[in-house]
Amino acid sequence: MLRRRLAVGLAAVLPFALLAMPAMADDAPPKLDSGDTAWMLASTALVLMMTVPGLALFYGGMVRKKNILATLMQSFAITCIVTIAWCVAGYSLAFTPGNEYVGDLSRFMLNGIADHITKGNDTQAFVLQSGIKGVAPMVTTIPETVYMMFQMTFAIITPALIVGAFADRMKFSALCIFMTLWSLLIYSPVAHWMWAPSGWSAQNGQLDFAGGTVVHINAGIAGLVCALVLGKRVGYGTDNMAPYNLAYSVIGASLLWVGWFGFNAGSAVASNGRAGMAMAVTQIATAAAALAWMFAEWIAKGKPSVLGCISGAVAGLVAITPASGFVLPGASIIIGIAAGVICFWCATTLKHMLGYDDSLDVFGVHCVGGIVGALLTGVFSYGPLSATDASPDGSPGGLAQLWIQCQGVVATLVYSGVGTLILLMVTKALVGLRVNEDEEREGLDLVLHGEQVF
């Protein structure tokens, strides 16, 4: 079925969520644009800021006092681990031609990334996957180093999102091994499906502007599997597990919000009108989702909580991620409200009904929000935003597009879910997954790192 779709997708040269297709006629090397490059350098820094300190503080504030440092450390360590993994093979597996499911190792150790550099500058802009028969390459106006770095920050935040699901209980050694494997074997292939022009999701015509599927559904379902495999925290349901310092979480959520402009508007890979629209809908959907969660909680539980309001904002950011660059402001309000209300219900009600301990709601916010966004992108996509010379109608939303979105969602859920389960088993066999009960009661800060906060 995929093969058949591949042919259909090719005919239309469907959008790859990243860039408009240039005219392929002229053979002149693509030119660098300093404005685009400057924006992408800035975006890269913004997206890194989402993980450290944004996500680190967001999660760190929600755990108990004895686990704050360990939680901050997880985001920081993953930033370092994935940086090296990306440099060694991750980038190559994600963005080199390979086949439609995974790249090859031609960029192993970033081999060849300096090919066009002379006199301190690239002589031509980066073309992603040129020379593959039947696949239109993605032509950028920035150097490959910048593209590689921008994508690296996405590869960093995705596994870092997962840690919220097993907060307070995973061994640090297990985390190091699991995250290295997950980054290379789960994240890189899924990124390849969607964002390499030869990937099957891209060929299939799926829309994912900035990673609703690649980042959030991917991390969210992995989080659920982690929570199920590791089991509940000691004392879950009886002990008081109230967050120790929600002020950290508010600061973290705010940094995530600001950094997300790099994430979404940066995913235009250019400093242009599409980036502007992506930024606008990001802001609008986030506000709508924060208000939706807040009012839903106010009505259902009696008080508009701070944690609820910031959780709603993150749910909105997640849901607008695939849609930014495809939808208009009106649709972004609907996406935001849907994400706020649905994620609120999943994190506060569904989780307790089903009884799993996804400690910081990675599944309820990221996976569910990602699915809401992925599907509604298929409904609300506005053609002219993704129109190109080769595809003058762009990718308008509708039933056909919604069906394509469903395929991408299900494939990611299955691949990431099963893959995560296998990698957890491998890690368990190597070093074990969980600290013992006494260590867990004492707290990870002291037991794993020999330090304490405050």
Add this chain to the structure above:
Amino acid sequence: MKLIMAIIKPFKLDDVREALTPLGVQGLTVSEVKGFGRQKGQTEIYRGAEYHVNFLPKVKIEVVVPADLTDQVVEAITKSAHTGKIGDGKIFVIDIERAVRIRTGEVDVAAL
């Protein structure tokens, strides 16, 4: 000499201090404490997880005064820390055998 130990609502601390100064109280010790009485606790909700918190934050004041000042001080605290609502706190009075000012070596009432 008597030790007067009062557990009060945190936001009443400044009122109590202002009430004690005119009586000639030269100093007191304040601690942030937690506890429960008839006020019981409170319920906190984080993403649907409800926790009943039994121990509420209070402020504990400890002040040592000459015995003849005891009634006035107790009355001043009672008035100034009063809201009439449950959870206003309690006052305890305890005998003190000895007091020493470390800097000068003065003892008992002179040390207060």
